[in-house]
Every structure is written in structure tokens, then in C-alpha cells.
Amino acid sequence: MRNPPSAAAASTTTVDIQQVSVVYPAAEHTVTALDKVSLTIHEGEFVSLIGPSGCGKTTLLRVIADLEQVTSGNVRVNGLTPQEARLARSYGYVFQAPALFPWRTVLANVCLPLEIHGIEKDAARRTALQHLERVGLKGFEGKYPWQLSGGMQQRVSIARALGFEPKLLMMDEPFGALDEITRDRLNEQLLRLWERERRTVVFVTHSIPEAVFLSSRIVVMSPRPGRIVDVIESDLPADRTLDIRDTAQFTDIAHRVRVALREGHGEH
């Protein structure tokens, strides 16, 4: 394993997944979404789960978030079960769609989790404004979601997930529905955010450049049954910009990811 972002962070395990299987029983044949998957994610890492559709990357993320139950195996999030971790509100989750509520303004949308967590109104407002500013949406707090572009909506949902300062941020193809130009810019913004705050990020994608650009570790998965075929360390410099995609270092890592993806597929 490559040296994680800081030596101190290496010692702490945020997510520990041991021999996890998720099997959906069906009338004709059971579907094995995850087959004895093991993965350890350390504090401060940016881990991408990449693979073709049906490889279980989203299922794995949902298992960590307690949105999906494991059939067998063991999952620990901050030493707790996923359910305990969820009830302790220890993670933020960004879905593929922004899932903003149309009757709430941008600010009120970001305030929602804070309200639910019982944070006093003024404090919630201040925190929400601060997070909106961090994702570059200062001045848009009074707008309604339909007044924003898709990229801005997704940034609102990121601000909302960051609002209660979770140590762990999970993102399920958050930029999948956006055009490439917007996606590139949001990738860069997300990277800056991660550099600054060093939250642990688990990021699901099916874009190789996105995974390589963002991650400190890339977990390559393959379908039927869903499993991990390779884990690729990335040692790109922390202050990288989009230009790094033209360097040999970047293309080399991207190539390794591509090879792993192909091998995962080739076995079937």
C-alpha cells in the first residue's frame, strides 16, 4: 500500500469490510450482487469504486450506508455496525440525482439535515451558508432548485451532505448525469475540498479519468458475481489540476485501471 495522505491517518480505519456478500433471492436464479468482498478504508483516503454496471459498486456503498443489508460478512464503520453509524449520523451521502426538495429554497434544502439533527435555527442557517459558499454557491441561497442548472443542484446536494460535518462522505456517481465540462470542473472542486478537509471519501463512478484524477486508491470491481478484482494505489501529487490528465503518470495509472477492468470482464 502507498503511503496514505498523512501518517497519522493511516492508523485509523474508517470502513472495514470483511467477506461481505449480498445475495438477492429471485424465483429463477439468485443474483449475487457482492461475493465475499473485503476492503479496508482508512481515515482521510479518497477511495473510488469503479466497474461496469452490475459489478456491485453501488451496492457496496449502500451496504456501508446501511441502505442495504448484507447476506453474510461483517461491516464496521468507525468501529460500529452500519446501522449504528447511520443512527450516529456519522456519514454524508450524495446520490446520483440531487434529490432536492422543490418546495425548499437552496438554503432550506441544505438546512434540512441540520433541522432534523435538532440544530438550532440560526446556527443551522450559518452552517448552511458557509457550506454553500464552499461549493461556490454564495448568493444562490434564496433560489429554488428548479432555478439552478444540474451541476449547481448537485453542488447544493454536496453542500447538504457536508452540512453536518460528517467524517465520511459517500458519493454514488454524483456527477454521472452531468456534461463532461461541468463534471471536470466539479471534479476539480471536489478534489480541492478533499485536500482542504481530508474527509474520508468513498466515491462510486464508472469513469476511469474521474476515478484516477480524484482518488488516492482505486478499487476495480467486476460483475457476476460482484467482486473486487484489483486495488490500484495512486500517487499523483496532491495539488494536481486537470492538466495532470495529460501526463505519463496519469495515463499509466489509467492504463492499469483499464487493464484490471478488462481482466475482470475477460474471466467471463
Added chain:
Amino acid sequence: MASTEAVAPRAPIAPGAASSIDAAWARIGPVLAVLAILIALWYAAAVGLNAAQVIERTLSSQPGWGFADLVKLTLSMDRPVLPAPHQIALDLFDSVFGWPLDSPRNLLFHAAVTSSATLLGFVMGTALGALLAVAIVHSRTLERSLFPWVIASQTVPVLAIAPIVIVILGSLGLTGVFPKAIISMYLCFFPVAVALVKGLRSPGVLELELLRTYAASKKHTFWKVRVPASLPFLFPSLRVGIAAGLVGAIVGELPTGAQAGLGARLLTGSYYGNTVQIWSALVMSALLGLALTGCVALAERLLTPGGKR
């Protein structure tokens, strides 16, 4: 971070005064055209339908009468088969402005009686509908046991229910506004219940999972997601509900011995063959219906945040 993504310019650019008048005409013009055609047809129908009576009673004794005489007489009968629009308008105007507000000859007095029953029934019906919807949404068992009854209730004609309700409540000493409000409620609760069930269930898997990641309680999910999500479903049903409630109140006034209310007015009009009175009561109830649904629409605009969806 730069935020240069364009705001989708969905809000229309403020139009100039001239173009807003144009826009108003574009909207009202067709309505007025249809109205003009309807009035013309109405006059023609009045002449046609009243002609036989006029000829039999008056003109047959005046040899040499012309078409002009026929038209003049058919449009000024005391008890026409079909009164002309101006007769109805005059009767309406007379009754509203010619009598004090507390006089039973003033239609506004009757409108007030009917609308008080309607409003009370509307409030009770909305409350009942909301209660049923919440119960149905929260429990599959209640859904299975209640929903068929909710639907069956609407297949019983209100005309059959109304006298029963009036008689039973009357025997319990309840008269006046309350029995009518019950009938009004009976028609009101259904659209509200059905729409609210749909509205409370409208948040999708994604929204509910999002709330799950916040470890939100059932209470929070209900008040912060289900209820606001149901409002766009609720308001149209309230408009339907209040109009149905008005019908209920008027029907409820028919078997009460017809003391007061628009329904009573309709009934006395038909007792005495006073067609003009029937028609002006009819027009008044239509206006009342418009006013009530207008109030609900206004409330919708004031209470729905987020503007257009």
C-alpha cells in the same frame, strides 16, 4: 470556486404594460366570444321555447301580430319556460340591491346561509379526509379496511342520503346549519382523502432514503417531506371539495322544508313556477361556487412555497 453556471431563465421577463393588456385580451377574448355566442343562443332559445305559450295566451286574440311582437312578449313573460338573460340579471340585481341583507328576498342572505353550511362542511370534510389519508398511508391494514368504504360511500347518491341525515339529526334536535354541513362534508372528504393519500405517498425511494441517511424519525419524514410533498396534490382536491361541498349544502337545503338558503330558493321557485327566481338562484350559486373555489386558489398561491414547480 467560480459559480458561473447560468441560472435557467425560466422566470418570464417582466412584460411592458401594453403587452400585459394584450396578454390579458388574449386570455379573456376567447372567453368573451364564447359568452357572446352563448347569450345569443340563449335569447334565440328563449324566443323559441316561450313562443307557444305567448301565442296561445296573448297573441291568438290579437289578429295580425308580427314577429317583433312575438319576440317582445317572449322576452318579458312573468313565468317563462326559459327566462331571457336580462330578466335573470334584473331579478338578481333587484334581489341583491333592492332588499336589506337580512331579508329573505335578498339572494345574498340565502347565499350566506348556504355558504356557512358549505364552509363548515368543507372544514369538517377536509379534516376527515386528511385523517383518513394519514391513517391509510400509515397502515396497510387500514388501507385495506377503509379504502373500499371510502369509495363505496361515493356511490350512494347524495340525494338519497340527504333526507336521511336531515331526519336523523333532526330527531336528535340538530337542525339548521349542522345537518347541511354533514351532507356537505360527505361530498367533501372524498377528493381530499384520495388526493392526500396520493400526495403523502408521492416522495420517492430516493427522497426517503435520503431521510434515512439522516437517521430521521418517522415524525420528521412525515412533516418535513410527506406533508410538503402532498400540498400540490391537496389544493386541487380542495377546489373540487369545496365545489362538491356547495352542491351538498344546496341538496341538504331541499328537504328541510325550504326555509333559507339557495337550495330553498330553488325549491320555492319551482313550487310556484317562478322560473326567473329559479334561474337567479342558480346563477347566484354558480357565482358563489366561483367565489369559494377562487378563495381556495388564492390560499394555494399564498401557501405553496417555491412558486411553480
